[in-house]
Amino acid sequence: MVIVVLDFDRTIIDDDSDRWVINQMGLSDLFNQLRATMPSWTSLMDRMMEELHSKGITTDKIANCLKTAFLSPNIVSAIKSAHSLGCDLRIISDANLFYIQTILEHHNILGCFSQINTNPTFVDEKGRLCITPFHDSKTLPPHDCQLCPSNMCKGLVIDRIRGSLPESKTRFIYVGDGAGDYCPTLKLEGGDFVMPRKNYPLWNRICSDPKLVHAKVHDWSNGEELESILLNLVNKAT
Numbered sequence: 001m002v003i004v005v006l007d008f009d010r011t012i013i014d015d016d017s018d019r020w021v022i023n024q025m026g027l028s029d030l031f032n033q034l035r036a037t038m039p040s041w042t043s044l045m046d047r048m049m050e051e052l053h054s055k056g057i058t059t060d061k062i063a064n065c066l067k068t069a070f071l072s073p074n075i076v077s078a079i080k081s082a083h084s085l086g087c088d089l090r091i092i093s094d095a096n097l098f099y100i101q102t103i104l105e106h107h108n109i110l111g112c113f114s115q116i117n118t119n120p121t122f123v124d125e126k127g128r129l130c131i132t133p134f135h136d137s138k139t140l141p142p143h144d145c146q147l148c149p150s151n152m153c154k155g156l157v158i159d160r161i162r163g164s165l166p167e168s169k170t171r172f173i174y175v176g177d178g179a180g181d182y183c184p185t186l187k188l189e190g191g192d193f194v195m196p197r198k199n200y201p202l203w204n205r206i207c208s209d210p211k212l213v214h215a216k217v218h219d220w221s222n223g224e225e226l227e228s229i230l231l232n233l234v235n236k237a238t
Contacts, residue, residue: 001169002237003161004082005184006229007176008093008100008118011197012074012079014070014223017099018045024065025052042151045096046131053128059098062129064101072223076107078230083112087173088117088157090161092154094180095222096131097121117157147183155183162187171237174215176202179189188215193233195220 009016018041022031027048039043052062083089089112093100098121104110104155119134133151142182162170174181177197182205185194192215196203199221206213218233220226 001165002087002171002173002234002235003165004087004089004173005158005161005175006079006089006091007178008091008095010177010200011175012071012075012091013103014072017066017069017095018048020069021065021099021137022048024068025057025062029205030149040133040151041094041149042131042133044228049129053126059123059129062098063102068104069103071103071107074223076109076225078223078227079109079112081227081231082234085171085231085238087234089113091117091156092184093118094134094152094154094178095119098129098131111234115161117154119151140159144181147186148180152180153183154180155187158184158187165200172215173233173237175200175220175226175230178202179205182206185213185215188213191237192216193218193237195226195229195233197211197221 006012022028031050035044035133036048038047055173079089091100092111096119097116100118101110101118105123105235117134120132123128145155148154159185173195174184174188179201181202185202185206188194194213194215195218196206198219202218206217218229220229
């Protein structure tokens with residue numbers, strides 16, 4: 001079995017979905033003012049949702065904004081092809097469920113994924129979109145990983161996925177770009193592959209000490225390269 005795990009922001013889509021909404025909705029100044037005062041990125045984004053709601057911006061308007069974020073046709077094709085080849089596709093992202101589901105559904109690829117691990121969302125009784133941490137005391141215990149933000153340790157998700165699968169003949173292909181993707185990269189084994197986006201934080205961390213990474217490294221720069229490399233690795237792994 002081949003498990004393809006993808007980050008979302010700047011990996012599946014070419015932008016950061018949080019910043020995309022902030023910029024498109026004209027909240028950049030408030031975002032910059034509040035950033036240093038909030039305890040976490042997730043709490044900051046939840047605060048931004050409160051601001052949008054106070055301005056009368058509905059979840060439908062947020063969804064329409066998200067649908068304009070760029071997603072390379074090559075990446076859509078790569079996801080559909082990997083799924084059709086029998087890969088188990090999963091997302092591990094520090095974005096949020098509403099954003100991810102909205103964009104994937106818009107591009108008709110939501111059904112390609114068996115699991116989306118991200119910060120949960122719900123719409124409250126007033127119609128406001130609320131964002132909560134992936135590691136929440138009510139659902140998942142806090143983590144003590146020094147490499148990851150408090151709201152999400154992606155490495156623990158990899159451990160959980162691996163623990164739920166048969167030990168034999170399971171290979172991972174991990175695709176990501178950010179600093180938060182380094183911890184799960186360190187969890188990969190010799191038969192696995194990691195695809196860091198070139199000149200992004202994950203790639204820089206791997207290059208700083210390649211010996212720490214057991215998986216085979218294949219970097220990429222754009223959607224065309226991601227599609228070509230991913231499908232080549234899928235063929236190698238099956």
